Amino acid sequence: MTQSLDTFRGEVRAWLESSVPTSLYGRPYPVPSEPGVEPEPKEVAADRARYLEQMASRGWTAPTWPREYGGAGLSVPEARVLHEELERLRLAPPLLGMGLSMIGPTLLVHGNEAQKQKYLPRIVTGEYRFCQGFSEPGAGSDLAALRTSAVLDATGQRYIINGSKIWTSGAQHANWMFMLVRTDASSKHNGITFLLVDMRTPGIEVRPIRLISGNSMFCEVFFNDVTAEVSDVVGQVDQGWTVAKTLLNFERSGMGTGSLGGGARRGVPTGNRLIALAKEALGERAGELSDGHLRDQLAGLLIDELAFSFTLERAAQSRKASGAPGPEMSMFKLYQSELGQRRDELLLQLRGHSALAWEGGDASEDVAFTRAWLAAKATTIYGGTSEIQRNIIAKRVLKLPQ
């Protein structure tokens, strides 16, 4: 096993080094255009498109998915090797998104053969870009209270959808949506259906929501007599809640581990840069920050970040040894989002009034940080609020009575 893994590592390394343009080394995965973010230069974008195409043709955008659906059929240890080799070259993954991290794995569990053949190969190439239509104005934490309706038309082959979704991340950049619709109003959990919808269908209107950070990560999506195919129902009609729970598990396990961008965040200084910024703002006495209280807070934060990174590593090691995720997995989304906000709040204090600039000012670094501080308020709200996460951990991990 070890021998063949080493051989595999050698092949992966040789292929990556000879095939991937060095212009991509050390470059983060590009985000859709936002105010204050420079788009990638044209040549780099072209290199990135070629990188995606080559990786997808080898099945390496979804390495553990079966070959027949566009994956590479790799074992988990092999996929880890691929991941390590990408990291060694400081290469961002060729493709990220909800297709790979959420709906793809969910279709592998609940999809029928025709659905797997239609969607999975188009997700791995980046052709289908999915967004998630779950929350509604009246259904946030209480997701199952959703009311957007889907009614069969006279032919029985199509659904007619009416209603609206909110907090849909990246809907303005997506061409498909996986959504939950109400197909039976008489039962809360057993009247929900899981449906795939083409975003280009007439009757769909997408409105980006302007946030306190000035950016628009999320949209409202309105459905006015939108048609969808019955063949695009995933799982059984009225049993979509089961499918949704599977998907939410994939979502949460991805969030704390950095695969959904939960790792280092743009605009937020880390490590020595953070210490340098603190020193510049507070001043030093004999090499020590001159404010004892903030110095103590900073030490406490850095220790927690260190302990959290060891917790991620410990989870990876125990998964490798036993094949099953341990209970520590459940806390990743909750802890990482709150830890990130603690870092932001501390930086806001450390930087004083230089962190209050919205535009212009002396340092664009401070402006970028301040926007990131505001944007990160979403992290303890989306994907199940911190309070919902605590409810779930109390019930499923601590087994506390209901």
Added chain:
Amino acid sequence: MPQLTLTPEQQLLRDSAQQLLRAAAPISELRRQRDQPAANGLQLELWRELAQLGWIGSSFPEAYGGAGLGHTELGVVLEACGATLAATPLLSSVLLAGGAILEAGSEAQKLELLPAIASGELLAALAFEERPRFAPHHVECTAERSGHAFRLTGHKRFVLDGYAADKLIVSARTSGASGARTGVSLFLVDPKSPGVRIRRTALIDSRSAATLSLEAVEVPAAALLGPIDQGAEVLDRVLDRAVIGLCAELLGLVTQAYEITLEYLKTRVQFDVLIGSFQALQHRAVDMFCELELAKSIVAAALSAVDRRADDVPLLASAAKAKLCEVSRLVTREAIQLHGGIGMTDEHDIGLYLKRAAVAEACLGDLAYHRDRFARLQRF
């Protein structure tokens, strides 16, 4: 990357350590020991049992009566001791005194003392504290040369298990001013020597520490442990390893206090329902769970750093102690509050966890001390 999970052999050791401690050192044993009039704060029968199993000297090299195992294995035993609050001299005699001999002793000193410590026959204690708070470099106790001997004069306090010790290691100033790193030396002192006075303080955790006064105590030149004037370097390295060991004990303690509390939430009925069904209490329990997961990881990383002789042992020692102090404070205080009135009684065990936790938190540097040291090591 550090090894953060136990190997199958280490898991086996953990299982047998937990089994033995639950059987031989349940909390009732701590209470029995505490309530004896002539108690010295140690469970010596348990100590002999641990010696027979070879666990006391497990981390000493085989040449000195040990098993040549790692710090991780010692941590496994310490964690099991923490869970049942077993009062052993693992910290005082093995990690602190034994650690100093291993770090700085001559071959003859190691051969004379380490096998006796490993077999449990000899109890040794390290006397280095002089201030109310942990300050290992603050040494006013003096050692003056007189011919081929040294004469020690001064006071030491909070000498863990010093009342029961057969051998003391005392830090004393051979040059420099108090607070200076250079000029501190370590000496082996027989507690029965003329001029040595030892008073016992029974601590809140039912263990004991000694106050030591030295009045022109004469020791031969051969009693010098390690290079003269360089004792602070020795102390720093010994204390880092001891702190990490203490963190493993604290982890066992905190985990057990959390589990006792969680069990209480699942069995206590008020308003006709289990109190664990209240969301306010559930969320507090989840916060303890999360913090405990971080504590486990940082302790495993620190133990592994010692075994790999990594450069960041001092940094991880301070990070681990700061984190464990914080988590211990959260969990043991919440434990009392969530138990309500019964948590206030001596009859219930949870109060014993609080009291041992308070001692372990202050011992070898508390939260504020180690956050400050972490910041200094990170240059801010």
